Amino acid sequence: MIITGDDVDGISDLKASLQRTFEMKDLGSLSYFLSLEVMSTVDGIYLSQAKYASDLLARAGIIDSRTESTPLKPKVRFSPMNGTVLDNPTLYRQLVGGLVYLIVTRPVIAYPVHVLSDFLSAPRTTHYAAVLRILRYIKGILFHGLYFFAHSSLSLQTYSYANWDDDPTDRHSTTSYCLFLGDSLISWRxxxxxxxxxxxxxxxxxxxxxxxxKVISIRWLLEDFGAPQSSSTDVFCDNHSAIQITHNDVFHERTKYIENDCYFVR
Known part of the structure; x- marks a missing residue:
């Protein structure tokens, strides 16, 4: 059980009450939990998974010093037919599963890991090579993580992005977004x-x-936490056509199929 808050006396009373009812041990301030390394300072909280990432590199057999500057090569696309089928896909599945959990503190790899997760049933050599590239990228930023500022503002800002025609197999696109509470990244997908x-x-x-x-759900959650948003939330998007439709109340034949989404966003 993790107990948090700024009421020191209340926390002490709660722990004493729990110890009278249950057999438990006070482990002190949180420093490590489910592979998450937690460092608390007066300025905020830093989350990292350096040890977990090191274990993942060891499992993949990466022991040299070579690193990569990006998780994937620019404009690379994967398909179920490129390369040869792996004789034993177990390691590939284990590494991808490990990378999925590493996204907790490494949102930068969310997209490439999402793409490579599509090939878990029948991975090929090209997919495995891409996993190793992600791991070498992680090796170069081993001690990076997320920092949550203690004195940051509580205003929400959101960024939305989508890759069109992203998958050559089914031609589906990918939705991506990230939410900042002040200067702290709190949600991404x-x-x-x-x-x-x-x-x-x-x-x-x-x-x-x-x-x-997602913004609406986060605003409701913040209100439950006693930090309601006093103003509207800015949602940033680089799709100029979508922005124009947002400001245009007139729909025509070419935009009728997304009319419901337009009203919802407004």
């Missing part, structure tokens, strides 16, 4: 869309709709 879009405008606005739904 990269997930393939469930439909085949016919334009960048469509996938951009679908991504905006998913992002808006």
């Amino acid at each position: 990269a997930k393939k869309q469930t439909f085949t879009a016919r334009s960048k405008t469509e996938i951009g606005y679908r991504a905006l709709a998913d992002t808006t739904a």
